[in-house]
Amino acid sequence: MLLELIEATFSSFLSNPWRLVSDPYVFFSVLGLVYTCWWQWTFTISPLLHPEKPPDIPYWIPFVGHSWTMFGDSASFVSRGIKHFKRAYKPFTIRVLGDQLYVVTCPDDVSNVYKKSTIFSWHGHMDMLLDGWGLSKEARKISWRKPLPGELDPVMSKELNPQNKCLIEVIEDTYKMQLLPGERLDTMMSSVIDKINASLTWDKLFGPFVLDSSTESRRVSVKDMCRTVITEATTRTMFGDLIFQYEPSIVEQLSITNDKAWAYVFNFPSILIPKLHRARKRIDAAVRACINTPEKFRQGEGWAVRRVIQALELFQMDEESRVSLLLMVLWASYSNTVSAAFWTASYILYNPDLVESLRQETLPALNGSAIDTKYLDKHCPLLNSTFYECLRLISGSASIRRVNEDVTMSGMRLKAGNSVLIPVRELHYNSSVWGKTSADFDPTRFLNRPNLTNHSGYRPFGGGVSYCAGRHLAKAEICSFVVALIHRFDISIPTDAKGRPQPFPKMDFTRPSPGVSLCEDGQDLVLDLRPRKMT
Numbered sequence: 001m002l003l004e005l006i007e008a009t010f011s012s013f014l015s016n017p018w019r020l021v022s023d024p025y026v027f028f029s030v031l032g033l034v035y036t037c038w039w040q041w042t043f044t045i046s047p048l049l050h051p052e053k054p055p056d057i058p059y060w061i062p063f064v065g066h067s068w069t070m071f072g073d074s075a076s077f078v079s080r081g082i083k084h085f086k087r088a089y090k091p092f093t094i095r096v097l098g099d100q101l102y103v104v105t106c107p108d109d110v111s112n113v114y115k116k117s118t119i120f121s122w123h124g125h126m127d128m129l130l131d132g133w134g135l136s137k138e139a140r141k142i143s144w145r146k147p148l149p150g151e152l153d154p155v156m157s158k159e160l161n162p163q164n165k166c167l168i169e170v171i172e173d174t175y176k177m178q179l180l181p182g183e184r185l186d187t188m189m190s191s192v193i194d195k196i197n198a199s200l201t202w203d204k205l206f207g208p209f210v211l212d213s214s215t216e217s218r219r220v221s222v223k224d225m226c227r228t229v230i231t232e233a234t235t236r237t238m239f240g241d242l243i244f245q246y247e248p249s250i251v252e253q254l255s256i257t258n259d260k261a262w263a264y265v266f267n268f269p270s271i272l273i274p275k276l277h278r279a280r281k282r283i284d285a286a287v288r289a290c291i292n293t294p295e296k297f298r299q300g301e302g303w304a305v306r307r308v309i310q311a312l313e314l315f316q317m318d319e320e321s322r323v324s325l326l327l328m329v330l331w332a333s334y335s336n337t338v339s340a341a342f343w344t345a346s347y348i349l350y351n352p353d354l355v356e357s358l359r360q361e362t363l364p365a366l367n368g369s370a371i372d373t374k375y376l377d378k379h380c381p382l383l384n385s386t387f388y389e390c391l392r393l394i395s396g397s398a399s400i401r402r403v404n405e406d407v408t409m410s411g412m413r414l415k416a417g418n419s420v421l422i423p424v425r426e427l428h429y430n431s432s433v434w435g436k437t438s439a440d441f442d443p444t445r446f447l448n449r450p451n452l453t454n455h456s457g458y459r460p461f462g463g464g465v466s467y468c469a470g471r472h473l474a475k476a477e478i479c480s481f482v483v484a485l486i487h488r489f490d491i492s493i494p495t496d497a498k499g500r501p502q503p504f505p506k507m508d509f510t511r512p513s514p515g516v517s518l519c520e521d522g523q524d525l526v527l528d529l530r531p532r533k534m535t
């Protein structure tokens with residue numbers, strides 16, 4: 001049938017080539033034929049001839065490929081890909097705007113990608129992020145180039161960069177010094193936790209997240225509460241109170257930026273998102289004002305932020321790029337934590353027995369108005385297990401690496417110059433690792449098998465060179481947040497106007513997410529809080 005069609009079309013075309021443009025029938029027949037040949041070649045013949053090439057998930061339009069799907073619900077798309085290839089868990093390919101992305105889903109392959117950091121480069125991906133967040137070309141050059149001897153101020157270099165590294169490495173080292181266990185982390189942690197803790201008291205429980213208020217009770221939006229409390233605590237700890245003087249609505253602007261940050265991560269022109277563009281202008285102005293304020297007036301600024309500002313000065317980066325880089329660092333510090341706190345609170349509060357067990361387990365951590373985070377970490381196994389289980393269920397982040405040299409993985413040849421994508425959500429729902437209950441919330445899963453946190457199929461904080469340095473802080477923040485909530489308040493989940501129970505919030509898969517997504521619009525968790533007598 002197909003051969004007859006080819007023959008008829010060709011003989012008609014050859015007898016009079018002009019008919020291709022003058023006769024719509026011939027034009028569309030030839031077009032249809034070329035398209036069919038391309039499709040059959042790409043998705044049927046080529047995979048048979050080259051079994052070593054990671055196969056493509058079929059797509060309809062060349063170049064556009066899977067772009068629309070990836071900018072929408074990328075998580076479901078990747079899981080459709082796994083089903084399409086019959087759960088073989090071998091690398092396969094998706095195409096986004098002409099770029100080839102290899103999707104790696106087998107836990108052993110994932111470990112290899114994280115381990116072989118010279119072949120799978122994090123910095124290649126980081127450079128795209130810097131570009132997306134707005135660093136100029138020149139600033140990106142400065143970021144990656146090792147300074148020549150004598151090029152930079154020798155006194156400052158000795159203090160900030162004694163090993164003569166490039167700027168990005170200096171910043172990464174600074175963040176590790178700030179966030180890995182030690183005195184500096186303790187100082188930062190107690191500053192953030194004290195602020196979170198102080199916000200979650202009856203007397204201070206005010207803000208845009210309070211939807212209704214009476215003398216006995218307050219109705220709150222959990223989504224907005226997490227955004228306000230955690231973003232504010234993080235921003236004050238990193239930039240001090242000064243940034244709030246320059247931009248009193250900084251928390252609101254940062255929340256808008258967080259909602260739309262996918263545009264920066266996926267290099268989408270942010271000018272096309274006016275809300276993001278306006279928020280960004282206001283934040284940039286505030287950050288610029290901060291860095292132009294002499295150090296002695298920048299009270300309460302965090303150790304790492306001060307050092308990063310000094311390093312940016314030392315490397316003589318232009319002002320706009322400095323502001324962009326500082327904002328990117330701030331965003332990494334609050335974005336995932338806000339969403340993870342929202343989901344952890346939601347999973348716990350929908351399980352009243354769990355709330356009771358956690359109240360009992362964590363009571364000794366309450367010391368007057370303070371919360372002992374070390375006690376929570378060391379002596380509250382159920383809380384820790386609940387936290388890890390929530391992260392397992394909600395992680396949406398996809399680590400991306402640039403392939404620097406051709407390499408074979410699970411029998412497939414990955415070519416240099418393309419990117420590798422690790423869809424963490426897929427790893428976390430893989431039933432060969434997590435069993436038949438992989439999609440269920442089981443707060444005791446990690447209690448019974450604590451070593452699961454080290455499994456190669458568990459990657460809420462990524463791995464390898466970019467393994468999240470903020471993981472200890474994030475855990476302390478989220479655990480303190482829920483512990484303060486369940487001890488300070490009697491909590492009920494109100495029914496809707498028609499008396500129906502509130503459904504569990506739905507995760508927002510309608511927008512691309514560079515990390516943990518929040519809930520869909522209209523799917524927020526609303527709570528009624530009353531002051532609770534501590535027993």
Ligand code: HEM
Nearest residue numbers: 175332333336337340399400460461462466468469470474
């Ligand atoms: C629940 C909350 C958090 C989650 C789920 C999370 C997740 C991640 C992930 C998946 C990565 C690796 C990215 C990749 O390989 O592509 C990462 C890296 C990182 N995160 Fe987090 N993170 C959280 C909280 C934090 C916090 C609170 C901070 C800082 C205060 C932070 C700072 C960083 C830094 C500095 C990196 C490494 C970047 C580099 O090495 O260049 N994170 N995080």
